[in-house]
Amino acid sequence: MKRQLPLLIVLVVGIFASVAFFIPHPIVRSVDEVFRNDVLRIIAAFSLVLGVGSILRHHFIKIKRKAEHWPFSYITLVALFVSAVIGLFGGIDPSRPGILPTQVGGFSFHIQTLFSNMMVPLAATMFALLAFFMASAAYRAFRARNFEATLLLVAAFILMLGAVPLTRIIIPPLPDFAEWILAVPNTAAKRGIQFGVSLGMFATSLKILLGIERGWLGGGGS
């Protein structure tokens, strides 16, 4: 029963969702929307409780075992607790205050303020690291160790030169050639991969619908 019920739900809902793709009627569409949005959100809400439980357990264990860098776990737990309390009771922003006093003079620490002034800059900092990682990855990729790497190096060199406005004056056909590389060989390869991906998705979905693939049930093989 533990396995058959989820399989039955997947079969019924999966077949309904597949059939709904071909039916534009609002009755079918609205039921499909309920499954896609409402039901998924309800499940996500329950899972989030498990997720928060997982964070708490993970960091409590680290603190208890005095694992490496365990003091940072305190920071995580305090941040989790403070942001949860402010988020639940402190209001969203100065125009939508909560029951907690989250405004001291001109200084506001509502959840939206915390998000905009702490989370967003921290995320932007992580994202900015990408530029340096790109440089180091490019250095590794462009070492002409074999034929494929040499091809990559030459193609990248042409594309980079093609993107420079001065190249159109020095070597007039090069920008067009660079565009051709992007539009023809590159697109052809991408579409080839996309065909494979689409068929892979289709086959995986079919295997799950028919109960051939049961890894998602928590193992169990086929």
Add this chain to the structure above:
Amino acid sequence: MLTGLLAALALLAVTPPAGVSATDRPNDGGRAVIVTWTCSPDPVTGYRILRQPEGGEAWDTVGFTGPRLARFVDEGTPDGVSHRYRVLALTEGEPAESGPSGYAASRPQWFNTDYIPALIFTFIFAFFILYFVRQARRGAKLFIRRIAGLDAVEEAIGRATEMGRPILYVPGLSSIDDVATIASINILGEVAKRTAKFGTPLIVPNRDPIVYTVARETVKQSYTEAGRPDAFSQDMVFYVADQQFAYAAAVDGIMTREKPATNFLIGMFWAESLILAETGATSGAVQIAGTDAISQLPFFITACDYTLIGEELYAASAYLSREPVLLGAIKGQDYSKALILGLIIVGTLLAVAFGVPVIDLL
């Protein structure tokens, strides 16, 4: 004098739009009528579309179009109520009004005929896959080409075991409704069976709470199937953060602190792919990546030792488990791909050599 004025006005008058027709928009969920007409041959500034319900008196304006457009979609009509339409050619002077169209009512449809080719190919692909699954069940020997990235899994787990270091498995950043995530969870199940067998520590950080619960159950089940339920720890699979870069920062931290011998980056990734892969590469880990996100593939190919490209991600769980039935599905995929390839070649030949409008036929 008066005759001259009338003649001048007659010269200024424009020919009204002709042949106004109204039809229900096909293949939709209702509440839309398409109005078409033949444009006035005279210069006009645009057209105004008027609507009158059956049995009603008033003509209401429902929209405007430019001077070169001869089509208007009246969205928001009540289903099942008939309306007729008139089109006014707008000029600097008096507008010229067309005759009314016939009555038309919008209705929702129960089948989108535009998707008939998709439906046909769905049945063909399903037939191929189910046929080979059936063949595999009957014991037919199916050849599947070698995939280097998957052959390296055993070796990578063995290396981690010898070094006494953990294995990090990142199941992507997408939710469970992404097929790539489900494929990743299937691979995680096979990897977990091997780590259970070798007694190698496994770390699975998650970004999505639903994926976290599924991944935890999968790993737990794999440890049970491997005969090592005692080796499973709740702390192996854990939830980190929902924010993309917060998650990336946390995983980078794990790579730097725990120094895993092997990193699996398998599933759906976005901008964080290179941040994760480069950090892993600098930590000296063997990295096996797999994604169907085409824009992230170059980053993985550059920074990882092995990369599962596109469809290989979906073939991986079957390849690792060597389950004949799952291998049958891969064979079905291959035949479907061969069919697509054949159709592309035939279609190209027909279009180029014989001028057949292949795209329009589809």
